[in-house]
Amino acid sequence: MSKVITVSSLKGGVGQTATVLNLGYSMSRLGPKVLVIDAAPQSGAGMASNARQKNSAGLLELLKGKAKAADVIVSAREGGLDFLGSGPVEAEEVIFFEKEAFRGNLTKVIRSVTDKYDYVFIDTATGLSVITYVCMALSSSVIVPLAPNALAVKSLASMLKFFRRVRMRANRNLVLEGLLFTMTDHTSPYEVSLINDVREGFPPQVFFETVIPYDPAFEQANARATVLAMLPEGENAGRAYLDLAVEMRLREMAQTRKEVENGQDNGIF
Numbered sequence: 001m002s003k004v005i006t007v008s009s010l011k012g013g014v015g016q017t018a019t020v021l022n023l024g025y026s027m028s029r030l031g032p033k034v035l036v037i038d039a040a041p042q043s044g045a046g047m048a049s050n051a052r053q054k055n056s057a058g059l060l061e062l063l064k065g066k067a068k069a070a071d072v073i074v075s076a077r078e079g080g081l082d083f084l085g086s087g088p089v090e091a092e093e094v095i096f097f098e099k100e101a102f103r104g105n106l107t108k109v110i111r112s113v114t115d116k117y118d119y120v121f122i123d124t125a126t127g128l129s130v131i132t133y134v135c136m137a138l139s140s141s142v143i144v145p146l147a148p149n150a151l152a153v154k155s156l157a158s159m160l161k162f163f164r165r166v167r168m169r170a171n172r173n174l175v176l177e178g179l180l181f182t183m184t185d186h187t188s189p190y191e192v193s194l195i196n197d198v199r200e201g202f203p204p205q206v207f208f209e210t211v212i213p214y215d216p217a218f219e220q221a222n223a224r225a226t227v228l229a230m231l232p233e234g235e236n237a238g239r240a241y242l243d244l245a246v247e248m249r250l251r252e253m254a255q256t257r258k259e260v261e262n263g264q265d266n267g268i269f
């Protein structure tokens, strides 16, 4: 069964799209088959990768019944990474997209493509919208990227409230995969102290141990419309996303072991 992970934040520009693309790519390098979905019309993964130019059709055409999944999903040059864009969503179609989310059709379309993947990462638009609600409602877990600045940290409480609301009303199996510090500068005493303060407010397992450092090489990746982790110059943050993928896998193995120990599993076969 595939694990579907929505990446979402109330505050923009904190690395949601960067996380979906780089973690998705890094996870696929570890072996699993990965699908990245751009459910953020106009600000998401389609624009940050060259997938949009490769095939501009996407969720929009699937929602309109004008294409089949096989025609709109593109595969990365290397590895087991596939991409489903949002499609050429113009301003007036954003409302159509939201209506389809409200009617349950976005859920149906996304569910119809997730089956053959081990992991599905969904990029959502910044803020708390019906699209984000629907994506969380069909997901196994949520990753919340958190940049070390006062406004991003302040927005965390509302984000967690929204997460709890989705869990209560629409998906009681939803879990918080983790809060992920992004764009960090460990030489800044202000940031170090802010991160420590935030960490003290929650149980340690709420956070990923891996943090994603600030890396100016992202600009080069943007200019080349590619995923930083694919570039040799992306070894800093790119390496961190690979560490994050490994951390996620190790956490899952620990969780499975716990379930076996608790007798929730009936053996290997």
Ligand SMILES: Nc1ncnc2c1ncn2[C@@H]1O[C@H](COP(=O)(O)OP(=O)(O)OP(=O)(O)O)[C@@H](O)[C@H]1O
Pocket (backbone or CB within 6 Å): 009, 011, 012, 013, 014, 015, 016, 017, 018, 019, 040, 043, 044, 124, 125, 126, 182, 183, 184, 212, 213, 214, 215, 216, 218, 219, 222, 237
């Ligand atoms: N670790 C990082 N270091 C430096 N720059 C980064 C890092 N992560 C992302 N960026 C850059 O910061 C900008 C915002 O990142 P990104 O688009 O991933 O954020 P977002 O949360 O998806 O924003 P939006 O609200 O527009 O959807 C982009 O130009 C991206 O390339």
Ligand SMILES: [Mg+2]
Pocket (backbone or CB within 6 Å): 016, 017, 018, 040, 043, 044, 045, 123, 124, 125, 126
């Ligand atoms: Mg984005």
